[in-house]
Amino acid sequence: GAGVSQSPSNKVTEKGKDVELRCDPISGHTALYWYRQSLGQGLEFLIYFQGNSAPDKSGLPSDRFSAERTGGSVSTLTIQRTQQEDSAVYLCASSLQGGDRSPLHFGNGTRLTVT
Amino acid sequence: AQSVAQPEDQVNVAEGNPLTVKCTYSVSGNPYLFWYVQYPNRGLQFLLKYITGDNLVKGSYGFEAEFNKSQTSFHLKKPSALVSDSALYFCAVRAAGGYQKVTFGTGTKLQVIP
Numbered sequence: 498g499a500g501v502s503q504s505p506s507n508k509v510t511e512k513g514k515d516v517e518l519r520c521d522p523i524s525g526h527t528a529l530y531w532y533r534q535s536l537g538q539g540l541e542f543l544i545y546f547q548g549n550s551a552p553d554k555s556g557l558p559s560d561r562f563s564a565e566r567t568g569g570s571v572s573t574l575t576i577q578r579t580q581q582e583d584s585a586v587y588l589c590a591s592s593l594q595g596g597d598r599s600p601l602h603f604g605n606g607t608r609l610t611v612t
Numbered sequence: 613a614q615s616v617a618q619p620e621d622q623v624n625v626a627e628g629n630p631l632t633v634k635c636t637y638s639v640s641g642n643p644y645l646f647w648y649v650q651y652p653n654r655g656l657q658f659l660l661k662y663i664t665g666d667n668l669v670k671g672s673y674g675f676e677a678e679f680n681k682s683q684t685s686f687h688l689k690k691p692s693a694l695v696s697d698s699a700l701y702f703c704a705v706r707a708a709g710g711y712q713k714v715t716f717g718t719g720t721k722l723q724v725i726p
Contacts, residue, residue, distance in 0.1 A: 528711075530713070530714065532716070538718065539618075539702070539716055539717060539718030539719045540702060540716035540719070542713055542714075542715060542716070545711075545713045547711050552711045553711075553712075553713045555713075556713075588655075588656070590656075598644055598661070598663045600646055600648075600658035600661060601646075601648075601656075601658070601704075601714060602658070603648075603655045603656040603657075604655060605654075605655045606655065
């Protein structure tokens, strides 16, 4: 079956521009996660959705970052006024439901480069 | 707050030798523990998990991990390393119960030398 789909796969933007990253989770998965992977930094948690609500958004680095999820499916991560330090690979993952025992299924990520 | 520590940035092992990738965790209550692998230019893949029961869990590609509650560890092991095992390995923890995020370690690069 279809896995987690992220788009675009690569995004190059100028400093100060806004960007939107999209995630299509596996059908039927109610939990959705966003992580950021920087070189040598491991996986940094950003935000977690259960359905359309976000029980934990503690990882968003600043108020320039926001995310939403509609219809319990697609999620969009928006970064406003991008900075060079935002350059990273942004990973989306989904699981059957939050708090359960099932593993996360990851997309291939969006590589964001801010010039 | 929950956390995961992977003390080694890189582990080198000769092909055919046993390998161990270390992980310790901190969480309130009982943990759910996971290992993921990231091959070059590919997404993260689930390897194995500990939820409850036997402390030794077996997963994909011949990997296993041992849960040690007293040492709050969940080390990844394989009896005989293959060159194709060379990849980046991540340990992750989630607190059991409720709606909880999953916290990952910083990753350990495994290099298997022919």
